[in-house]
Amino acid sequence: MQPETGIVKLIITGRWPHVARQIKSELRKAIPRAHIRSAGFRSVFILEAAGDVLQLAQRINRDCAEDIGHATPALAEVESKPDAIKDAAVKIGTTQIGQEESLCFRIIKRGLHGLEKDTPKLEDEIGRAISEALQLK
DSSP: OTTSOOOOOOOEESSGGGGGGHHHHHHHHHHHTEEEOOSTTTEEEEEEEOHHHHHHHHHHHHTTTTTTTTEEEEOOOOOOOHHHHHHHHHHHHHHHHHHHOOOOOOOOSSSSOOOOSSSHHHHHHHHHHHHHHHHHH
């Protein structure tokens, strides 16, 4: 799931596409030793840094809220295939979601991917798999 080196990834979305330099500057202030690079989409960045991915996301969302859209922790990196996504989502879901909590699973498709099914169908299938795993927990 996460690299053994302790380096974690976050996906950063910019609020406005024309201020990429400002977004990077604010991220560097918030997380000075972070490596920030483009994700290949306008105003979307990958931030790599040492630390706890959830705490880093909270810090960025708190400290940079006016300058960025959102920081999303990358809890897993898998192939763009339904079974790989489902396995990772179930594993993460069973460790991150409590039995009494509700959930909503979303897929956002961008660029090239191996997901041929309609997004709502995939979301439903994977969401059900997470829900079933939580019931067994």
